[in-house]
Amino acid sequence: AKKQGRNSVQVFTHEINTKLTQRLMLRNDLQDAITQEQLNLYYQPLIHRNGVVKGFEALLRWQHPVKGFISPGRFIPLAEQTGQIVALGQWVMKRAARDLLALSDSLPHDCLISVNLSPLQFHRADFLQTLAETLEATDLPAIRLELELTEGVLMNDTEGAIATLHRLREMGVHVAIDDFGTGFSSLSYLRHLPVDTLKIDRSFITHLPDNRKDTAVVGGIIDLAHHLGLTVVAEGVETREQHQTLAALDCDVFQGYLLAHPMPYGSLVDWLESRKL
Numbered sequence: 622a623k624k625q626g627r628n629s630v631q632v633f634t635h636e637i638n639t640k641l642t643q644r645l646m647l648r649n650d651l652q653d654a655i656t657q658e659q660l661n662l663y664y665q666p667l668i669h670r671n672g673v674v675k676g677f678e679a680l681l682r683w684q685h686p687v688k689g690f691i692s693p694g695r696f697i698p699l700a701e702q703t704g705q706i707v708a709l710g711q712w713v714m715k716r717a718a719r720d721l722l723a724l725s726d727s728l729p730h731d732c733l734i735s736v737n738l739s740p741l742q743f744h745r746a747d748f749l750q751t752l753a754e755t756l757e758a759t760d761l762p763a764i765r766l767e768l769e770l771t772e773g774v775l776m777n778d779t780e781g782a783i784a785t786l787h788r789l790r791e792m793g794v795h796v797a798i799d800d801f802g803t804g805f806s807s808l809s810y811l812r813h814l815p816v817d818t819l820k821i822d823r824s825f826i827t828h829l830p831d832n833r834k835d836t837a838v839v840g841g842i843i844d845l846a847h848h849l850g851l852t853v854v855a856e857g858v859e860t861r862e863q864h865q866t867l868a869a870l871d872c873d874v875f876q877g878y879l880l881a882h883p884m885p886y887g888s889l890v891d892w893l894e895s896r897k898l
């Protein structure tokens with residue numbers, strides 16, 4: 622038993638080492654990715670219940686020269702730990718602004734670009750300054766930008782967060798609460814937050830309409846959000862049944878594979894054209 626114990630410790634240490642090495646490699650590679658144009662943005666449409674395109678969410682993609690496609694679920698958390706998310710986020714903001722503006726003739730005039738914001742970016746002392754400079758440099762009107770923040774960001778350091786949200790609102794930038802329902806916040810804190818949009822997390826949508834509890838929760842969230850003057854987006858809409866149920870519950874905007882997958886910039890014009898047919 623002793624011998625086995627030592628072996629499993631060795632295996633365990635070996636595993637940790639491998640993980641550490643992998644992470645160190647990924648960290649170095651991520652640095653290269655930013656400078657060597659291995660990063661790309663995909664765009665997923667957000668569609669109003671009346672069919673009008675509300676905007677597009679920008680989603681990062683990393684095509685590694687050797688390891689192939691690495692999903693954001695893997696490298697974003699790492700980039701948050703190393704602080705590299707700040708440079709990444711800056712790159713995303715500029716690219717998204719540039720792409721949206723280049724397409725503006727083909728888009729509905731009030732079409733938004735939605736950008737995911739890491740807590741690390743939001744809490745930096747120079748966040749608002751950097752954002753204002755980026756808008757200035759890219760010529761993107763502030764009212765065309767929506768920032769997606771998770772509940773957790775707004776829950777910790779609430780006063781500072783609320784002050785920043787007020788500044789964003791003054792600038793005209795829209796704010797969405799992302800992945801709503803996955804944090805442990807009470808719904809009542811929403812009263813204090815100057816935000817525009819609430820995105821209900823996919824985990825609440827997946828089992829609609831069969832799961833009656835989920836259906837009730839989603840209906841309740843939508844009603845409450847509407848009373849607070851918020852627009853509601855359902856994330857991860859994959860089936861017609863989900864779409865119909867959400868429409869019956871008065872959901873405002875839909876996002877998910879049923880409507881459109883995230884797509885590269887080069888496919889957006891074709892996608893917009895195909896909708897007119």
Ligand code: C2E
Pocket residue numbers: 665679680681692693694697710713737738739799800823856857858859876877878879883
């Ligand atoms: P998220 O912000 O919740 O983004 C939605 C995710 O759901 C995206 O995954 C999207 O591809 C996926 N999705 C959309 N519709 C459906 C559907 O109908 N079914 C299913 N199963 N999935 C759907 P993706 O692109 O892999 O991104 C994962 C996460 O990585 C994002 O979750 C976001 O938290 C983060 N992320 C992506 N890009 C950025 C970025 O530029 N900055 C930051 N800070 N985070 C990002």
Ligand code: CA
Pocket residue numbers: 678737769799
């Ligand atoms: Ca998001």
Ligand code: CA
Pocket residue numbers: 799800820822856
């Ligand atoms: Ca989300």
Ligand code: CA
Pocket residue numbers: 800822823
């Ligand atoms: Ca999510």
